[in-house]
Amino acid sequence: MSRSPSNSTIRNFSSSISNEESLVSPKPKQQQQHPWLIVGLGNPGKQYNGTRHNVGFEMVDAIAEAEGISMSSVNFKAHFGKGFIGNVPVMLAKPQTFMNASGQSVGSIVSYYKIPLKQVLVIFDDLDLPFSKMRLLPKGGHGGHNGMRSIIDHFKGSREFPRLRIGIGRPPGKMDSVNFVLRPFSKQERQEVCKAFFLRT
Numbered sequence: 001m002s003r004s005p006s007n008s009t010i011r012n013f014s015s016s017i018s019n020e021e022s023l024v025s026p027k028p029k030q031q032q033q034h035p036w037l038i039v040g041l042g043n044p045g046k047q048y049n050g051t052r053h054n055v056g057f058e059m060v061d062a063i064a065e066a067e068g069i070s071m072s073s074v075n076f077k078a079h080f081g082k083g084f085i086g087n088v089p090v091m092l093a094k095p096q097t098f099m100n101a102s103g104q105s106v107g108s109i110v111s112y113y114k115i116p117l118k119q120v121l122v123i124f125d126d127l128d129l130p131f132s133k134m135r136l137l138p139k140g141g142h143g144g145h146n147g148m149r150s151i152i153d154h155f156k157g158s159r160e161f162p163r164l165r166i167g168i169g170r171p172p173g174k175m176d177s178v179n180f181v182l183r184p185f186s187k188q189e190r191q192e193v194c195k196a197f198f199l200r201t
Contacts, residue, residue, distance in 0.1 A: 035089035041124040041147040052168040053181040077105040102147040103154030117161040129167025132196040
């Protein structure tokens with residue numbers, strides 16, 4: 001199952017970046033000197049493809065496809081791309097440091113390009129949201145997510161950056177949450193994810 005993202009959740013999400021007001025207070029265009037950094041969290045390696053913990057990677061890939069942004073570069077320990085969403089310059093990144101060290105990559109990009117934290121959007125999986133639901137917030141804590149914990153640590157404890165949480169549901173029964181997030185989606189779940197976010201199977 002493959003869907004075009006042109007009129008999807010991805011397009012609506014991209015519009016929120018293009019409009020900017022949904023995440024930060026609007027400023028005159030002449031003051032917008034920095035690009036947005038959009039980071040999707042996940043683990044590198046084929047064994048992690050399609051797992052719940054990697055939906056951040058998948059969302060960034062979908063945004064890149066929808067906006068025609070190449071992710072072929074490898075910089076700052078991340079798969080990296082530059083482009084535009086509407087008239088807004090953006091950088092897309094998928095850290096390749098493994099989840100628990102995501103802050104190493106994100107911190108380096110932010111420091112090098114001097115990106116204000118309010119223009120760093122992190123996309124990650126969330127056990128506490130219902131499956132396939134998304135929540136866009138202007139700031140917040142790590143919620144027990146180790147990738148977010150690492151990023152906050154590299155931001156010297158600052159939590160003042162937006163994030164897009166993607167619900168992956170709760171572990172069944174007494175299953176350990178670590179094992180659960182590293183499991184691939186079932187066939188039915190994958191279909192629901194693709195339908196909700198217009199990702200590719």
